[in-house]
Structures are given as structure tokens and as C-alpha cells.
Ligand code: GDP
């Protein structure tokens with residue numbers, strides 16, 4: 001959409017969180033409306049883009065994906081450089097991925113700009129029978145840390161657009 005229009009802003013957004021929480025699939029869902037069932041762990045792809053209109057401004061979201069460097073402190077500072085927003089993803093069926101969110105926030109506070117807008121994402125919300133992280137736990141954490149929060153499913157697409165749009169809108173409000 002909007003390919004012919006002049007771009008008003010380019011917003012760099014980084015996607016972080018433990019391995020296998022669905023970061024790459026969330027990105028594919030938002031950028032290309034695709035979900036890939038046989039995706040291997042990410043190799044090589046640096047970022048995907050999608051151009052959207054928010055408050056009459058044409059915004060190109062340049063969304064960066066980790067290339068299998070999700071071990072704690074393995075993501076380099078170059079990855080965070082210039083990032084205006086972060087999608088911090090955990091898996092609602094894996095308690096450990098939620099327990100690690102605090103580390104990822106610490107990592108962001110250490111490497112990214114102070115003004116970075118952080119969206120906490122509980123992904124795989126479609127797997128209701130395997131749920132391991134209650135919504136209230138994440139709501140409480142997000143409120144304490146000043147993060148925005150959505151539960152999503154990259155698989156069926158639930159809440160993916162609202163989460164990305166909210167993040168981009170909040171970035172727009174601070175730039
Ligand atoms: P990443 O390592 O964080 O980039 O995770 P991937 O995007 O590669 O996804 C890891 C695994 O979780 C893959 O097998 C995906 O098919 C699966 N997955 C990702 N998102 C969802 C989701 O929303 N629902 C379900 N059921 N599976 C998902």
C-alpha cells in the first residue's frame with residue numbers, strides 16, 4: 001500500500017525475545033500477511049518493511065529481526081542503533097520466555113535510546129490449552145515497567161495489526 005506516495009518517516013523497530021517465541025512469524029504476518037509452517041530458525045534476513053498511514057503521515061516501518069542471536073547479551077548494539085520501537089515477544093505457553101522478559105528490558109535500557117517505545121507481546125495466544133502465562137501477570141509487569149501490551153497469534157493473525165499499529169502510533173507521538 002502507498003507505494004507511490006512520499007514517505008514522511010522511516011521508523012526502525014527491533015523484534016527481540018527468546019528463541020522460538022514467534023518473532024519471525026509475527027514479522028512475516030505484519031509485513032507480508034504470511035505464516036510459514038516449516039520456517040527454520042532465522043538466518044540472514046535483516047529486516048522487512050511495511051508502509052502504513054498513521055494520522056495522514058506515510059510511515060515506512062523497517063522491522064529488524066534477530067538472526068538466531070537470541071541468547072542473552074548476544075544481540076549486538078548495532079542491532080539497537082537508531083531503533084525507535086521494540087517488540088518484546090514471549091510465548092504464552094512457555095513460562096521461561098516470560099521470566100526472561102525482565103532481562104530483555106534491561107538489555108533495551110542498556111543499548112537502545114531512552115525514548116524507545118516498548119511493546120510487550122504475548123504470542124501464540126491461539127494455543128489456549130497450553131497456556132502457561134496468565135494475562136494478568138503480563139498486564140501487571142507491563143504496567144510496572146511502562147510498556148504497552150498485547151497478546152497475539154502470528155498463526156491466525158489475531159491482534160498482530162493492532163499491536164504493530166499501536167507501537168507505530170506511539171512512536172509517531174514521541175518523534
Ligand atoms: P523465533 O525464533 O522467535 O523467530 O520464532 P519463529 O517465528 O521461528 O516461531 C517458532 C515456532 O513457533 C515455529 O514453529 C512457528 O510455526 C511457531 N509459532 C510462531 N508463532 C505462532 C503462533 O502465534 N501460534 C502458534 N501456534 N505457533 C506459532
Ligand code: MG
Pocket residue numbers: 023024025041042065066068
Ligand atoms: Mg526467528
